[in-house]
Amino acid sequence: MSTLNKDILLYISQEFGNNSNPLFSCLLTNKLWFETFVSILWKEPWKFLNESQERVFLLFNTIILHLSEDSKKLLTSQGILNLSSLQQKPLINYISYCNKLDLNFVNIYIQLLTGSSEEFDYQRYFIEQEIYKLFMSKCLNLRYLKLENQCFNHQLHHFPGANTCLPELVHLQCTTNIDSEIFFGLSLICKKIEKISIISFLNENLGLNRLIDVQENLNYFRFEIDRFKEKNYKRKDNCKGLGNSIMKHSNNIVHFKVTLDYEIDFPPIEFYQKFINLKTLSLYNNGRVRNWFDSRFLLLNCPKLEILQIGRISQFVLSNIISKTEGSLWYIRAGYTYDENQSKELIRTIYQYCPDLCNIYLVIDDQDFEELQQLLMKCKNLFEIILQSHKRGKLMSNGSILLDLLVRYAPINLEEIELVSNWEITVNELEKFLKNWAHRENPLEFRIRHVPSITDEHLKILDTYKEKGIIKLFKNMEKS
Numbered sequence: 001m002s003t004l005n006k007d008i009l010l011y012i013s014q015e016f017g018n019n020s021n022p023l024f025s026c027l028l029t030n031k032l033w034f035e036t037f038v039s040i041l042w043k044e045p046w047k048f049l050n051e052s053q054e055r056v057f058l059l060f061n062t063i064i065l066h067l068s069e070d071s072k073k074l075l076t077s078q079g080i081l082n083l084s085s086l087q088q089k090p091l092i093n094y095i096s097y098c099n100k101l102d103l104n105f106v107n108i109y110i111q112l113l114t115g116s117s118e119e120f121d122y123q124r125y126f127i128e129q130e131i132y133k134l135f136m137s138k139c140l141n142l143r144y145l146k147l148e149n150q151c152f153n154h155q156l157h158h159f160p161g162a163n164t165c166l167p168e169l170v171h172l173q174c175t176t177n178i179d180s181e182i183f184f185g186l187s188l189i190c191k192k193i194e195k196i197s198i199i200s201f202l203n204e205n206l207g208l209n210r211l212i213d214v215q216e217n218l219n220y221f222r223f224e225i226d227r228f229k230e231k232n233y234k235r236k237d238n239c240k241g242l243g244n245s246i247m248k249h250s251n252n253i254v255h256f257k258v259t260l261d262y263e264i265d266f267p268p269i270e271f272y273q274k275f276i277n278l279k280t281l282s283l284y285n286n287g288r289v290r291n292w293f294d295s296r297f298l299l300l301n302c303p304k305l306e307i308l309q310i311g312r313i314s315q316f317v318l319s320n321i322i323s324k325t326e327g328s329l330w331y332i333r334a335g336y337t338y339d340e341n342q343s344k345e346l347i348r349t350i351y352q353y354c355p356d357l358c359n360i361y362l363v364i365d366d367q368d369f370e371e372l373q374q375l376l377m378k379c380k381n382l383f384e385i386i387l388q389s390h391k392r393g394k395l396m397s398n399g400s401i402l403l404d405l406l407v408r409y410a411p412i413n414l415e416e417i418e419l420v421s422n423w424e425i426t427v428n429e430l431e432k433f434l435k436n437w438a439h440r441e442n443p444l445e446f447r448i449r450h451v452p453s454i455t456d457e458h459l460k461i462l463d464t465y466k467e468k469g470i471i472k473l474f475k476n477m478e479k480s
Contacts, residue, residue: 042097044144046105053112060109063131066095066138071130080114080123095138102146106131129154137161143170148199150177157185166190175200176208176242183207187214195220195255204241212245220255221246243271250274257282257309260293272299279328281321282309297321309333315342319349329354330381333361335388343390347371351378358383358413365390366398369405376409383413386447388420396453399423403433412440418447418477427457434465443472450478 041048049055064081066089075081110127114120135142136159156162166189174183176198184207193215198208201223212218246253247270256278281302285293294317303326310318315337322329332350337343343364348371350357357379364372364387376382385406389397399419406417419425437444446462448454454476465471 038092038094039097042094044100045098046100046102049105056105056109056112060113060131062090062094063134065090066093067130067134071133075127075130078123078126080127093138095135096140098135098139099141100144100146101135101139101142103132103152104146104148107149107151125153128152132156133159136165139165141168142166143168145169145172145174147172147174147178147182150175152182153179155182155185157189163189167192169193171195171197172211173197173199174208175202176205177202178205178208180205180207183211187211191216194218195222197222197224198242199224201225201239201242204239206241209241209245212242213248215249217252218249219252221249221253222257224257224259247271247274251277254278255280259284269296269299272296273301276301277304278302279304280307280309281305283313284309284311285313300324305329307331311336313337315346319346322346322349322353325353327353327355330356330358332357332359333386335361335363337363343368344371347375351375354379356381360384361386361388363388363390364397366401369398369401372402373405373409376405376411376414380411381413382411384416384418385410385414386418386420387423389422391422396422396424399425399451399453400429403429407433407436412442415442415472416445416447418449419451420449421451423451424453425451425458426453427455427461430458431461434461434470438465438468438470443469445473445475446471447475447477449476 045059049059067075072081106128110124113127114123132154136156138161142165157166166186169186169190170193172186172190172193172195174197177200183205187207187210190211191214193211194217196212196215196218199222250271253275254277256275257280259282281300283293283297293312294314297313298317298320300321301324302321303324305321305325306328308321308329308331310321310333313334315334318334318337319342322332332354334346337346344367347362347364347368350360351371351374355378357375358381360375360379360382362372362385372387387402391397402419402423403425406414434444459476462471462474466474
């Protein structure tokens with residue numbers, strides 16, 4: 001019975017999300033609740049800080065109490081801690097519950113404690129060293145490591161306990177401007193990383209490439225680059241080493257996400273033919289490199305693709321990617337596409353190659369309604385549809401015809417509709433649509449985003465049908 005109760009408590013805790021207040025109140029209920037919710041709070045304590053300096057200090061004051069006597073004496077001798085003000089060690093080793101280590105928050109705390117002046121660099125080094133040493137010795141099963149501070153210069157694998165703490169690491173989020181030797185050190189211990197997220201690329205990092213090389217089951221790779229965030233970026237910088245390391249995992253990688261801001265030799269050209277086991281593909285660029293972007297991803301071949309999220313790419317290239325799939329694609333987000341004259345062909349490709357489609361985001365216009373009707377009729381599992389108008393400025397797409405198509409031809413499973421941008425919808429047509437939707441079994445979730453034709457009269461109609469139960473949820477996404 002206690003096992004069942006604990007399972008229920010864990011399930012309930014998921015409903016609280018990042019709101020720590022209910023979790024704190026649960027600590028005082030009884031021993032079972034205390035043990036359960038302490039483990040939840042300390043699994044990833046950083047997510048409850050909410051950019052609050054007070055919470056940062058409270059958290060790290062507790063962390064400092066876990067330091068060994070030798071560490072406390074060292075920090076006191078350096079004028080960092082006041083030994084007389086320190087309380088006794090906690091009765092519970094809270095650090096042991098932590099399996100997600102975000103070094104950014106360690107850096108934030110130390111900056112708050114010492115300031116940013118260079119004269120305190122030696123103090124910062126010592127307190128960093130002792131905190132990282134603490135986590136390496138007390139964390140029993142670290143699963144996630146966020147390593148983004150270019151000033152980080154501690155060899156984690158040398159700390160006592162690293163051989164116990166680090167081997168089960170499964171997710172690394174990092175930048176390439178970290179000292180290469182740190183990644184070389186991690187490569188000696190960490191062989192089971194499944195997810196690597198590189199959120200900033202400034203240069204090749206041989207240590208990071210080596211760390212990628214030695215992984216046994218790397219199946220998720222995320223690569224982001226933004227020249228406006230990276231002042232020292234080099235246009236068309238060489239990523240050959242990183243690309244070769246990723247290529248070694250071509251059979252295992254099933255989730256691949258790329259966000260590019262300028263032309264760069266990544267992924268290597270061979271990538272487009274070898275990553276045939278991809279299930280999730282996310283591709284974004286800012287529009288400045290769209291021709292280069294299109295030419296690369298026109299070669300892509302992902303027959304097993306299930307989820308496709310893509311932005312600022314031509315509809316022709318998008319159609320080409322979809323046409324090479326084998327029927328497993330069920331989720332498509334295709335925002336900010338261009339080559340509007342290809343939209344009919346794109347929709348046709350979708351309903352021909354995606355029989356199990358459940359969720360779709362499309363940019364369409366009035367001339368696409370005939371093909372949209374076919375999509376609604378052929379994709380029987382469609383649950384959510386988001387439709388963005390191609391029109392710009394004062395031009396409006398015919399939202400009334402669109403609503404008529406949706407209510408007449410949408411599959412029975414469709415429950416969520418979102419309209420984005422310039423749709424012209426009259427009050428009468430909206431009410432007619434909702435009256436007809438009332439004959440369906442499932443109530444509707446209806447969302448709008450940047451639809452200028454929606455007035456207070458429209459909102460009154462929507463409220464009325466929400467009260468009747470025809471609409472289960474209405475969201476104006478501009479205000480949410």
